[in-house]
Amino acid sequence: MSAPSFAPSAPIRAVDDRLAARLRRQVGQAVGDFRMIAEGDKVMVCLSGGKDSYTLLDMLLALQARAPVRFELVAVNLDQKQPGFPAHVLPQYLRERGVPFHVIEQDTYSTVTRVIPQGRTMCSLCSRLRRGALYEWAADNGVTKIALGHHRDDILATFFLNLFHQANLKAMPPKLRSDDGRHIVIRPLAYCREADIAEYAAQRGFPIIPCNLCGSQDNLQRKAVSRMLAEWDDQHPGRCENIFRALGNVSPSHLADRKLFDFAGLSREDVEKEWPKHAEPGDNRTSIRPSIHSFESE
């Protein structure tokens, strides 16, 4: 694959005020709702050079300037040694913006291309190795929070991929403890739409580095789900928003996971306690029953 050319970093451009304000508000809200950042945190911003991570950095810099708590930011990029990777782009951009940064150099590209047969998608192993390198650096450098650039549509796509292909009701949480238990990972863009981020990145003129320098095949399932979501967003305004809100509004007793709700423990005695025999018609408790029933049977 021939290496694309990258223009020298352009001056930072201004953005439509309302769009920038909306993104900042959504980030502030997500950070507050999930208590993502606290006084004294050292937040590592994982910067790949894609639109999402540039936007994430912008948003966290804006938050840092106005937040009542003090926290430190460090941008970290992993140079995976893909052929044609423009190693100068991010350092130049970050230096110009005065952001502290570090570049980890680790040739995960050779490992991935050696292990994965040609023509198969490499993203899953590549992401695992990338995560390992970033988490390692975080542990060695006093990082207290690791910020990733996933947004609302990544979260929804992951939810549907798990639902369709893994028989699992599971998405991508805005905040989590890493599998090795050593890190708190945060996703401050969790409430932001991808379309807004793409528009913001285009208006800002970020020096984007594509994530396909490796020549990996696209993940067809993820592409199909993303197309489905984009179509819904277009033809059924509000649907994706509702699905996303539903992820934070779960009723375990109305699903069927016995680990989340004690269905076996439900007993007649509980019903008697809730609905005593002497309850009169017109009693509040009896009068709401039909509406519950009709909703359940929809």
Ligand code: SF4
């Ligand atoms: S597109 Fe390439 S660099 Fe990006 S995650 Fe997939 S394998 Fe890794």
